[in-house]
Amino acid sequence: MTEQLAVDAVGVTKSFGSLRAVDDITVQVAPGEVYGVLGPNGAGKTTFLRMLFGLIRPDAGTIRVFGRTWEKDGINVLDGVAGFIESPKFYPYLTGRQNLEGLALLDGGDRADRLAEVLEVVDLTDRAGDKVSGYSYGMRQRLGVAASLLRDPRLLVLDEPANGLDPAGIRDMRALVKRLAGSGLTVLLSSHHMDEVEEICDNVTIMRTGSVAFHGTIEKLRTMAPDPGYALSTGDDVRAREVAGRHPSVAVTTDPDAELVVTGPRDDVAAYVADLVRSGIRLDGFIATRTPLESLFFMLTDAESSVEGAA
Numbered sequence: 001m002t003e004q005l006a007v008d009a010v011g012v013t014k015s016f017g018s019l020r021a022v023d024d025i026t027v028q029v030a031p032g033e034v035y036g037v038l039g040p041n042g043a044g045k046t047t048f049l050r051m052l053f054g055l056i057r058p059d060a061g062t063i064r065v066f067g068r069t070w071e072k073d074g075i076n077v078l079d080g081v082a083g084f085i086e087s088p089k090f091y092p093y094l095t096g097r098q099n100l101e102g103l104a105l106l107d108g109g110d111r112a113d114r115l116a117e118v119l120e121v122v123d124l125t126d127r128a129g130d131k132v133s134g135y136s137y138g139m140r141q142r143l144g145v146a147a148s149l150l151r152d153p154r155l156l157v158l159d160e161p162a163n164g165l166d167p168a169g170i171r172d173m174r175a176l177v178k179r180l181a182g183s184g185l186t187v188l189l190s191s192h193h194m195d196e197v198e199e200i201c202d203n204v205t206i207m208r209t210g211s212v213a214f215h216g217t218i219e220k221l222r223t224m225a226p227d228p229g230y231a232l233s234t235g236d237d238v239r240a241r242e243v244a245g246r247h248p249s250v251a252v253t254t255d256p257d258a259e260l261v262v263t264g265p266r267d268d269v270a271a272y273v274a275d276l277v278r279s280g281i282r283l284d285g286f287i288a289t290r291t292p293l294e295s296l297f298f299m300l301t302d303a304e305s306s307v308e309g310a311a
């Protein structure tokens with residue numbers, strides 16, 4: 001028997017009036033994996049997750065969560081599922097702990113004994129006695145994860161969990177998701193950051209205005225990524241271009257700000273830079289502009305371009 005999928009959404013479509021927000025997308029999440037739904041603003045990520053949670057109905061397609069469907073099983077679809085769409089909501093005048101106590105009570109009293117544990121997991125033990133109104137955005141997001149974990153889910157669904165966080169908050173949220181995944185939890189998250197998905201997900205669906213632009217593993221995505229690009233500033237750009245003539249696999253172009261841009265396979269670019277230094281050309285700056293996967297993300301989600309090998 002094949003292993004039952006945590007999420008098996010096939011051919012899902014949803015329109016709002018004449019706008020097709022989600023167009024025939026298929027997302028299949030195996031138990032234990034971290035799955036990313038990636039796309040720019042308005043791509044349809046939240047709409048898809050809302051359908052998964054039964055908040056809106058698809059116009060076409062089927063959604064199974066651990067084999068259950070909304071049509072046949074109703075609210076039981078959400079057995080073992082927790083998470084939040086957009087931002088988690090709490091009573092601001094209650095403390096983090098009181099909010100969780102309230103939720104535990106609503107969800108069946110036996111959750112309360114998990115309270116200390118989930119606060120610890122999201123690193124809020126020290127602040128659990130403070131009112132939520134005094135929480136930073138990142139702390140509220142983490143309290144949202146804690147509230148989800150109270151249910152002891154098999155599947156955690158997070159809609160852009162790192163959105164709006166500062167770099168430290170992003171790092172903490174990613175570490176938290178990785179920790180949870182390491183404990184065997186299945187995680188389905190949406191994001192519009194390629195680096196986030198690359199860092200924590202096994203499989204990814206990239207959406208562009210409703211439809212699937214790529215579907216597969218991060219490894220496959222890497223093989224499709226273009227060469228990395230770098231901004232180069234030197235003491236003598238003319239000679240720097242001449243030196244590039246000795247490195248046929250490296251392209252040196254000038255961007256609209258008259259800065260040199262170097263693209264090519266990583267090792268060949270390194271050899272070119274070494275050659276610049278050997279040639280006595282002063283190197284003032286050498287900065288990676290976009291990672292290859294970021295470039296690929298823009299190519300995949302830009303309506304004008306097409307990428308070989310994409311869905």
Ligand SMILES: Nc1ncnc2c1ncn2[C@@H]1O[C@H](COP(=O)(O)OP(=O)(O)OP(=O)(O)O)[C@@H](O)[C@H]1O
Nearest residue numbers: 016019021039040041042043044045046047048192
């Ligand atoms: N209730 C609604 N009524 C009308 N249009 C909607 C509704 N919900 C979403 N849309 C539209 O559907 C499209 C997809 O929206 P959605 O919120 O799913 O995108 P998203 O990928 O989550 O974007 P973001 O990254 O900004 O959160 C957008 O064009 C949006 O305006």
Ligand SMILES: [Mg+2]
Nearest residue numbers: 045046047159
């Ligand atoms: Mg959204």
